[in-house]
Amino acid sequence: MGEVLSRRALNRATLDRQLLLRRARMDAAQAVEHLVGLQTQVPHNHYTALWSRLEGFDAEDFSARFERREFVRLGLLRGTIHTVTARDALALRPLFDVLLTRVLKSSFGKPLASVDLAKAAERARVLVEEEPRTFSEIGKELLADWPESRPQALGMVARHLLAMVQVPPRGLWQQGGLSRHTTLQHWLGAELPEQAAPDDLVMRYLAAFGPASVRDAQAWSGLTRLSEVVERHRHELVTFRDENGVELFDLPDAPRPGEDVPAPARFLPEYDNVFIGHKDRTRIYSDEAARAVWPTNVEYPVFLSDGFVQGSWSIDTDRKRTHAALTIRPFAGLPPAQRAELEREGAALLGFHAPGADHDIDWGIHGE
Incomplete structure (x- = not known):
């Protein structure tokens, strides 16, 4: 049947894999690949996510490498x-071609019913390789060829099929x-390989x-039929x-590492x-967080205390960035030792996001 792992044991194992039990001494590219990417609907989320995971993380260096195209942002897992x-x-x-095509047809099937999707995607490819464009701009350009459709839906053809x-x-x-x-190909000057089996992805998922x-694994990736992959590799797994x-x-x-290993306070971005x-x-939500967070899918920055999501946070700065205030909002009361640890980590977070500014830390009430 296999050993039973407690909720706290799973929590500590996950934090270890996610580089959240201690800051790792590794390059940002190594970390991003180990984590199989960072979810970043909010464009700057990768900075807080990596600062909380890596020792000596340098945001300016990461930004420069991002600009040099060592890193990119695009739709992958779950289409996000x-x-x-x-x-x-x-x-x-x-690996996500089938998923993204399915999402496009399920979400925009009706306004795209008369659209030749292959031709629309090719027309969009030409447009964005001439110059980068927003999806709204793409949709408006494509409307000339498919006037019976809608600009939003036509823009999503590019979003999902390219x-x-x-x-x-x-x-x-x-x-x-x-x-x-x-397009990724245009940006990197490289062609996409043929679609491979998801086996390596699943093994990397388990590592992280x-x-x-x-x-x-299916909820994380958005892919289906992964039981077949796991069964192929069952002899390699525990x-x-x-x-x-x-x-x-x-x-x-x-x-x-086991359920008794201490877990440090960490501030993490939304998603x-x-x-x-x-x-x-x-394994990651406290009982209070499960009630407060689940309906909104962690749409705000939250913090970990004793390894579990225990509340939300925000930083407000003045226009000249001379003053920055961190507000910590627990879902429920926290012991003094956990509050003190969060204040220490919060002071470091302020130093990262607003160096040289005057800093304050306030305790608020969740939802205010």
């Missing part, structure tokens, strides 16, 4: 935007810009998120059970990997 290395972008994107990257300055450190896109069930009897799979040599890596999120 992820920051990945250029190498992983090329290797992983073909490998589209968001180009800088969007995603650069403390900069912004419209969400403009070109395990121990985990087949349903966990098995466990969670407290509900669900079978979990893992790599034999992956770290499983962080650790929140969406499993179908069963009880």
Whole structure:
């Protein structure tokens, strides 16, 4: 049947794989590849996510490397935007062709009923390789050929059927810009490989998120029929059970430090990997968080205390960035030692996001 792993044991194993039990001494590219990308619908999320995971993380250096195209942001897992290395972008994107096509047809099938999707995608490719464009701009251009459709739906043809990257300055450190896109192939000057089997993806998932069930892997990736992959590799894996009897799979040599290992306070961005890596999120949500967060899918930055999501946070700065205030909002009361640890980590977070400014830390009430 396999050893039963408690909720806290799964929590500590996941934090270890996610580089959240201690800051790792590794290069940002190594970390991003180990984590199989960083979920970054919000363009600057990769900075807080990596600062909380890496020792001596340099945001300016990462931003420069992002601008040099060592990293890109594009739709991958579940069709959502992820920051990945250029190498992983090329290797992983073909795995999600079927998923992204399915999402397009289920979400925009009616307004696209009379559209030749292949021709629309090719027309969009030419447009964005001439110059990066927003999806709205793409849709308006395509409307001339398919006037019976809608600009939004036509823009989504490009979003789902082409490998589209968001180009800088969007995603650069403390900069912004419209969400403009070109093709991954054009941006990197490389062709996409043929679609491969998802076996390597599943094994990498276990390395970064395990121990985990087949349903966990499918929820994380958006892919189906992954039980077939796991069964192909069952002889290479070890098995466990969670407290509900669900079978979990893992790599034999992956770290499983045990439930008594201390877990440090960490501040994480909205939609962080650790929140969406499993179908069963009880390994990372406190009971209070499960009630407060689940309906909104962690749409705000949250913090970990004793390894579990315990509340939300925000930083407000004045226009000249001379003053910055961190507000910490627990879902429920926290012991003094945990509050003190969060204040220490919060002071470091302020130093990272607003160096040279005057800093304050306030305690608020969740939902205010």
